Amino acid sequence: MLGAARAPLTGADLAERLEVAPRTIYRDIAALQAMRVPVEGERGIGYVLRDGFTLPPLMFTLEEIESLVVALGLLDRRGDAALRNAARRVGEKVTASLPPPLRDRIGNGALRVWGGPAMAEGLDLALVRQAIREERKLALFYRDAQGEESERIIRPIALIYYSETANIVGWCELRGDIRHFRPDRVVRAGFEGGHFRGEGDRLRRLWTEGW
Structure with missing residues (x-):
């Protein structure tokens, strides 16, 4: 999430999206900093990942990236709210892990899934x-x-x-x-x-x- 973010994320933002307590976020941020991951910021202000730090490449081909874009877009039309949220998190993680040329393939809007959302399932x-x-x-x-x-x-x-x-x-x-x-x-x-x-x-x- 920090790698994909375009602005600082607060501990409260991260805690809400990850469904954990804020104190868990603060503890994990401290652990990342102790491992020399360049996370900068502090409580109440927000955290950023310093430019230049990259996660290990996933080594996707262009067609594999395009298949992810379409598949995640289709999941966003489901009535399964938990899967929709998980799909968005997957997109963020993949985006953060790719080098800029491949990252542009996800964010350039060339592949789109249109249509209204599928009907609500009723049962969770x-x-x-x-x-x-x-x-x-x-x-x-x-x-x-x-x-x-x-x-x-x-x-x-x-x-x-x-x-x-x-x-x-x-x-x-x-x-x-x-x-x-x-x-x-x-x-x-x-x-x-x-x-x-x-x-x-x-x-x-x-x-x-x-x-």
Whole structure:
């Protein structure tokens, strides 16, 4: 963030964007300075990274950089707020790490993703992604196409992003089979309390074998 910034960033700015306490920022700034990273500034004024300091090159080709520009732009249209914010941070990190000629490829506006944002998903998809990573069961209060509600305990194994919406893939304990769930039909959701550790890969194989 300091490498990509065009003006000093305060500790409060950094803390808000990184979702940590300001004291964490101050401690980490001190640690960077102790490692001779040329961060200059102080509390209440802001911090800058002295010109001339560069991160190790990522060695992207021009087409790889262009693919990142387009991919990050498409993510910015998603209803998944956490992924949108993460995409912006990725863009900042990549921009900061590139030499000026390649950095211009990202910032010159030659590649654009247009169109309105995809519709809101309703359910916070960050919760779903966490459940998939940690192999945690989800309790879904779900409304079907006819408007009937039911409670489902699922073992989420995949999240499919379509151009306008998303789909949750999971083993439904009520039906005893793989089922797909639309996030916009989830009334509410939460961790059921149980796990299905070690089952995720097996259930994904079962899902793909049935295509």
